[in-house]
Amino acid sequence: MAFGIKRKDLVEWKKRIDRGEIAFLTHYWLDDRFPYANTVTKVGCSNLEKLAEWGRGHGLKPEWIHQRADGYSHFDLIGERQAAILQKEGLFETLNLKTRTH
Template structure:
């Protein structure tokens, strides 16, 4: 279940994706499959080759991209990998 996300943050994330940028959106998230995770970061881009290349530098496989028909395909980052990547990207304000 996703919660704690502002509509403006979602709009900005989608606009960046539409422009072909690598876009980050972090929100609270609870899922019994991942009890240690309280948030998820969605990293999207309309250019799937660019998104796959970005993910590759962090050891993410292109097969892990969540392909969406609406054009907002993305990686889901959780747990330690989420924190590691956000720190590397200088996005400390996304870490809760």
């Protein structure tokens, strides 16, 4: 279940994807399959090869891309991998969202 996301942030994420950029969107999230995680970061791009290449640079496999018919295909990052990638990308503000809930 997703929550704590602002509509304007979702709209901006989609616009960046539409422009062919690598776009990040982090929000609170609960899923019984991942009891250790309370946030997820969706990393999307309309150019799937660009997204796959970005993912390979972070140790992600292209088959992990959640391919969506609406054009907003993305990787889902959770847990330690999420934190490591966000830190590497310099998205410290997003990391604060994650740590505020612990």
